[in-house]
Amino acid sequence: MFGSTLFIISALLTLGGAFMVVASKNLVHACVFLLASLFGVAGLYATLGADFLAAIQLVVYAGGVVILMLFAIMLTGGSQDLSNKYGLNKIPGMGSVRTYIAGGLSALVISLVVLKILANVIKSAQVGELPEFTTTVEKIGTMLLTDHILAFEISSILLLGALIGAAVISRPRKG
Amino acid sequence: MNSVVSYFSQTEGYQAIVKTLSELLGFDATSLVAFIVFGAVVTIVVTVLATIGGLGTYAERKISADLQMRQGPNRVGPFGILQFLADGVKMILKEDIVPRQADRFLFNISPLLCLLGVFASLAVVPFSSGFTLVNLNVGIIYLLGVASIVGIGIFLGGYSSNSKWSMLGGMRGASQIISYEIPVTLSILAAVVIVGGLSFGAATEAQGGLPHQWLIFHNPFTFIAFFVLFIGSLAEANRAPFDLPEAESELVSGYHTEFTGMKFAFFALAEYIEVFVLCGVASALFLGGYKVPFDLGTGAIFSEKLGLHPMLAKNIGQLLQLGAFFTKALLLYYVVIWIRWTLPRLRVDHLMVLCWKYLTPIALFNLVGVAVWMYAFDGQSFFALIAKMGAAAGGHH
Amino acid sequence: MMTLASYLFISFALFAAGVAVIIARKNIIAMLLGIELMLNAAALNFAAYTRFLNNNYEGHIMSLFIIVIAAAEAAVGLAIVIRFFQIRDSIHVDDATQLQS
Numbered sequence: 001m002f003g004s005t006l007f008i009i010s011a012l013l014t015l016g017g018a019f020m021v022v023a024s025k026n027l028v029h030a031c032v033f034l035l036a037s038l039f040g041v042a043g044l045y046a047t048l049g050a051d052f053l054a055a056i057q058l059v060v061y062a063g064g065v066v067i068l069m070l071f072a073i074m075l076t077g078g079s080q081d082l083s084n085k086y087g088l089n090k091i092p093g094m095g096s097v098r099t100y101i102a103g104g105l106s107a108l109v110i111s112l113v114v115l116k117i118l119a120n121v122i123k124s125a126q127v128g129e130l131p132e133f134t135t136t137v138e139k140i141g142t143m144l145l146t147d148h149i150l151a152f153e154i155s156s157i158l159l160l161g162a163l164i165g166a167a168v169i170s171r172p173r174k175g
Numbered sequence: 176m177n178s179v180v181s182y183f184s185q186t187e188g189y190q191a192i193v194k195t196l197s198e199l200l201g202f203d204a205t206s207l208v209a210f211i212v213f214g215a216v217v218t219i220v221v222t223v224l225a226t227i228g229g230l231g232t233y234a235e236r237k238i239s240a241d242l243q244m245r246q247g248p249n250r251v252g253p254f255g256i257l258q259f260l261a262d263g264v265k266m267i268l269k270e271d272i273v274p275r276q277a278d279r280f281l282f283n284i285s286p287l288l289c290l291l292g293v294f295a296s297l298a299v300v301p302f303s304s305g306f307t308l309v310n311l312n313v314g315i316i317y318l319l320g321v322a323s324i325v326g327i328g329i330f331l332g333g334y335s336s337n338s339k340w341s342m343l344g345g346m347r348g349a350s351q352i353i354s355y356e357i358p359v360t361l362s363i364l365a366a367v368v369i370v371g372g373l374s375f376g377a378a379t380e381a382q383g384g385l386p387h388q389w390l391i392f393h394n395p396f397t398f399i400a401f402f403v404l405f406i407g408s409l410a411e412a413n414r415a416p417f418d419l420p421e422a423e424s425e426l427v428s429g430y431h432t433e434f435t436g437m438k439f440a441f442f443a444l445a446e447y448i449e450v451f452v453l454c455g456v457a458s459a460l461f462l463g464g465y466k467v468p469f470d471l472g473t474g475a476i477f478s479e480k481l482g483l484h485p486m487l488a489k490n491i492g493q494l495l496q497l498g499a500f501f502t503k504a505l506l507l508y509y510v511v512i513w514i515r516w517t518l519p520r521l522r523v524d525h526l527m528v529l530c531w532k533y534l535t536p537i538a539l540f541n542l543v544g545v546a547v548w549m550y551a552f553d554g555q556s557f558f559a560l561i562a563k564m565g566a567a568a569g570g571h572h
Numbered sequence: 573m574m575t576l577a578s579y580l581f582i583s584f585a586l587f588a589a590g591v592a593v594i595i596a597r598k599n600i601i602a603m604l605l606g607i608e609l610m611l612n613a614a615a616l617n618f619a620a621y622t623r624f625l626n627n628n629y630e631g632h633i634m635s636l637f638i639i640v641i642a643a644a645e646a647a648v649g650l651a652i653v654i655r656f657f658q659i660r661d662s663i664h665v666d667d668a669t670q671l672q673s
Contacts, residue, residue, distance in 0.1 A: 007574050011582055018589035018609055027602055028334065029280060030593075034605050035327065037586070041612050044582065045635075047574060048623045053615075053635050055313040055373075058320025060639050062327065065608065065646045067353050070330055072601055072650040074346060076657040107588055111581075118580065121625070137313060137373055139629050140636065148633050155640045162644035166651035172658060 003047055010043025027073055035066045052137045179216050180209045182305030182493075186486060213308075220297055220308060224448050229259035231447035231508070238509070239516045262440075269436040274337060277433065281335035285328045286434065286441035292324030293445045293452065300455050301375040303465045303496035305489075310376040315367060318375075318456065319360060322411070325449060326352035329413070329420060329430050332442065336433035344429030347523060348420030352411055354530045359407035361538035362400040365545045366390055366460045369397065369554070375459050384468035384499075391461040393556040396544035401461040403538050405507075408453040410530070412446060415515035419523055454507035455500065462503050465496035579620035586613035600653050600663045604646065611642040 017037025024030045038061040045054035144152045183189050189208070196204035233248065233256060240247025248255035273282055299314035301307045311317055326349055333345015367373060369390060370381045382389050391401045410417040421429030431442045458464055470476065477488035521529065552560060586609050593606030615635040622631025653663055660667050 018586050022589050022592045048619050050619045051313050055316035060643050063323030075654050076663045162647050166647040170651040170654045
């Protein structure tokens, strides 16, 4: 009962947040809704028994990415200033009815096709009995340092590269 | 279930209630009762912590008055202790002003985001072995995650006010919080390496009640890590000497310049509760948390020596643990206030230099040092090694 | 309620929202928001498949790497955006035309 309640809340948060990211005209609002959506995804991870992933999702997105995005918005003139020097000063309209109808129809068609393809997978899927409240941390840690050690090392090099690259790129050049 | 409900479910009355309710309602009422108990405990914790936050404002003013040879608040109630209630009434009665150019949605949501982050982090704070709301097995990462929502709230509060002071305060707050998260996380990881688990329960259980069993005295590296964590926590909670986001002499009052009434009160309350939570975390990770010396916390001694009922003895043990936790956390709280009224504020670039050039390398070095210590000495603490050496030296005679 | 299909549907909707953001917006930061949504949809899929198809936690590792890559991507992407703003005084994709022949 508790699990399905959490699932419904998280799903609503995820979908509502994602929709509002699309619909909101203000960039900072879109960032806040993105945060809501990512929190919903963290809740969904929790319902899937992936507690470590849920916590990492919270840390990386709430603590890192969203604040970074807000920072970038501030450093590039805030959300109000959407004009460019060619005079195009509006976000291309999302409000037209035709856009919604065409988008909705194509989404329907695509989802039907995808569901048709995935039907066998979904039918064969069973809820693997997860032991209640076991920790995935130990398992993931062991797997990261045994089977997936190469990917782990490469990702750490990638992060270091991203860190240095970001610092070098965004530094204003003198002279 | 690994939460406070499991503690209450040990009592006989709980089982009886579940049984009667199940018969009355016609279905298994276990989860319903668990939910009600959990909700009641959550209400209690939130109320108590809000009161502690309110008393924090009183303590701040009283201690600052003490340090400056003044009287401090002394009109409302005995020694002015009800001053925070008077402040609260004043806040509620104030006009709720939203600046015309402000971003209304963000302006309304940002104090709530601050409070949300702080109250969400209360879920994993280990008040005692039975009275932790949820003993999440990723509790430490969870706390780091939800605590950073406070930074977003501060940033959005500064942005949405549409005022230069607020904007500067919000920018400073956000940059400070994301910068200091790195040394804080690294020094928490130093504790995690020793404990071998990511839950606060495991971290506290790995320590003992007496100071030489605490993680801060486990080895020289954890001793440094504790101070890095404490300094970083001060910066994360925007406390002096790192209170640049609300530097009142430069920025009027920083990110909450434009907020009035309850919205301002929410910001203030969030700050004081966050300080308490961070003090609690520091004490749980490094200062033994809720552990009481000589195993008094389990209550086994009371039932053996004094012949008390086992459950009653257990409850007494829990109360002792709560007392130990709150004593440690409130002592740290006192130190935080003491620092605020002693040290001058840093400059912005000095703040960043302190974080990136000193604390982060020290924390990294510490993490490596702790790992090496764990490998070299097989996870034994400094005092255990000394005791062993003493025993070996004694053996030669 | 909590079946594989519902998780797949949520993930699909997230991905669609990300695509919609990228198509509809001309602001580079808004497009980065869309990319975050799409990456999350993929990560959610991996976690869901791991839960419902085989219970061996391989999908969690994959999701973890996706989160790592998303973080790196956000850092570098935003650095590029800031640099671009310093040069062009705009964060509009239509202004990034210097490499166009």
